[in-house]
Amino acid sequence: MQPDNSQPKTKPKIASSTTDPVDFDHAIGPDTSTPDGRREIRRATAASAMGNMTEWFDYGVYAVAVTYISFHFFPTEGGTLMALGTFALSFLVRPIGGLVWGPLGDKLGRKHVLALTIVMMSLSTFLIGVLPTFEQVGILAPVLLVLLRMVQGFSTGGEYGGAATFMAEYAPDKKRGFLGSFLEFGTLGGFALGTAVMLLLQVGLGDEAMMAWGWRVPFMLALPMGLIGWYLRNKLEDTPVFQELEERGEVQQHSSLASLIRGYWRPMLVMSGLVIALNVVNYTLLSYMPTYLEGQLELDPQASLMVILIGEVAMMAVIPFAGSLSDKVGRKPLWIGSLVGLFVLALPLFWLMGRSFPLAILGFAILGLLYIPQLATITATFPAMFPSHVRFAGFAVTYNVATAIFGGTAAIVNEGVIDASGFLLFPAVYMMAACLIGLLATRYMPETAGASLRGTAVPDAHDTGILADADA
Template sequence: MTASDTAEPTPEQQSLLKRAIAAAAIGNMTEWYDFGVYAYVAIYVGMAFFPEADPGAQTLSAFGVFAISFLLRPLGSLFFGPLGDRIGRQKVLAITILLMSGSTFLIGLLPGYETIGILAPILLLLCRMLQGFSTGGEYGGAATYIAEFAPDKKRGFYGSWLEFGTLTGFGFGALVPTILILSLSDAAMNEWGWRIPFLIAGPLGAVGLYLRSKLEDTPAFKNLEHTHKIEKSPLKALIVGYWKRLLILMGIVITINVGNYTILTYMETYLAEELEISKTAALLPLLLVTLMMMVLITPIGALSDRVGRKPLFLSACLCFLVLTYPAFWLISLGSAFTTFCGLALLGLCHVQLIGPLAATLPAMFPTGVRYAAFAIGYNVSTSLFGGTAPFINDYFVGLTGNNFFPAYYLMAAAAIGIIPVLLMKETAGQPLMDDDEPLQTRA
């Protein structure tokens, strides 16, 4: 009997489940640590790797590299997703965390433009592309891994710990640069201080690799191996048999990732450069809101086990439509208190999406294509609408002079997200799809 067969796992299963969650979450933590670091030191990265130019152009160039790296995520998902459905989740997750943390670590070692000229931004781009490629197999595999270990009645609760890892990683990735920015001079940050956060990714990745190397594969995948039902071509099986559900997943991810990369990645630069809010008034509210979301994330995941995933997703989309403009108005007032209040409104909207996320999307597909479906659908949508969000927001704020553009962009994403949420089938409390079960029979 696996953990998914009963609402109350045995002590041995409970121990294995906790280790599985920790090993999966630390990869997500490492991924979002990198995003947090890059967002918070984007100004310094721009100055280090691009020629002397207008500071705004340097920052835009740094976010351009951030966005371009996301073009590799779909390729990574096309490689790692089907591979995870053929050779197992555990092996692929060990590879992705090694590549992901290693590429982030290398950025901290790269010489700048003044030392090697045009090679500097080229090497930066290559590191970001390797990071994006490996990330293409990370989140989908981690969510699949937890979903296949978790009990059916508590999948939302256990899956939410993956997003707790996301927020922990982003919070840590924001905290380290914040301490450095507030304690070092601008000259020291420009010269060497910005490198420290990237170098920390090395030890984080080593811990994650150790944890993942000690785990066995999921009960669902081992059963697939035992019954000889592993798909020879998971990608073909996915596209032929589950393309409609794949499109629904991609539509849901639009709202999630525009929210993720607007709130968690772009906002620090937006506050500092567009609104010219002081470092303390900008950085501390962001950290407090991240902490608030960390407190709420697992209760929200548990709530989705009781009331369902769809009600929370719909509530999040509607909250974004109603509360985003007032949130940005509060932020625009410029004080630390109003900035916190505005960011808190956005955080309350967003936590309703990410709390049930890791439990919802893997349950939409059978075991034989689950890793590929999540990885490909999630990362294609993310590369188009998530990773580009900081660049698009920064560009159009500069082009239009309208500081409320990010609010309109987020509201538009929420409006689009309502449609796939209405079309998705409720999966709360249900067993994961069996590979012999026709898709249309799912309630």
């Protein structure tokens, strides 16, 4: 697609370039009109999604294993809150990971960072599965658990931002929403797989064996999953956008948090508002919900896992369609529709989930489907808010700081407020408040559907004429 030159515009350059402006008429990357080009795009999509699945498999397993974690590592009063606190602690390390991995990804390339982070993530998850318990080694057990969760958080600080950047820069401009949605398909796949494995083990082993040793099995499965992801990523070249930066001598060699904030505080601030809404909803629905259904609504553990699993499978079925729709109508309309829908319906749907098991399934599924338009477009939306030479760092730092403060703490905030007040609908109110912040951010959110991610200028959909063509 050639730029619309009927009304010439000059894109604002964010950093000086030593070369001529990027020639957007000259295509880069896989040729999607050929079988080999389409095959390379599929491999890049699979490699990104597999790594994301491994990352979120751990979070999914930990979320549904809180009862076992509490029993074996925090066998005191308030053990559930301590287990959820350990979950939140890993998120507090994520910004440090973003500060380290982000600039490295902009300097060394997306591929190398992703290969390393997936190995760190899967190995630390595996080691949780073989840790000694409090009964065996005393206080050393929770200390080791906390250390491994911190390693997971550090590696995740580069994994997610890197995978989203990698996928966004590989995808053709007009299909970035559709292809990028498969990264989040991997997210839900990881959650769903963790839930499904835990449910199968509970049914097959029984409560006694599950409490004794069965809870360890899902954590140990992360290692082979990580090795598969590492293999897939190492078989790929780095993204075409990064390779072009290297050829043009525009790779970011030196960067700091201060220079990043000074140059890109506006997109960082807007993205932070969107991430607050995204992750309060995400971690309330996908991480805290098993604890909420079992501890607060007193559902049977297997029944609560069934509620989560059915909802996650429904979300997975819809997510590629939402991603594809964003390529046609833009990202902003989907975000606004999702945020408004969740704000209006969160309270009645949480009330509905407390009525019965079938209504819990219905309420959770509707909440999940309302959330999908945000989740499906993360990869297409957030990386496109930064120019390519600082994209990894800008995404990783912004996303992980906001996630650490508002995402990883969602479970412990919800549980703590409910325990203190007895107000069972507080998670719905918390989600509604986050959605208001997200709606404010959408007011300043750039529409980047169809925009090229090449070069050191801020991507702008309106400079390409693609949205206008799509409307026509």
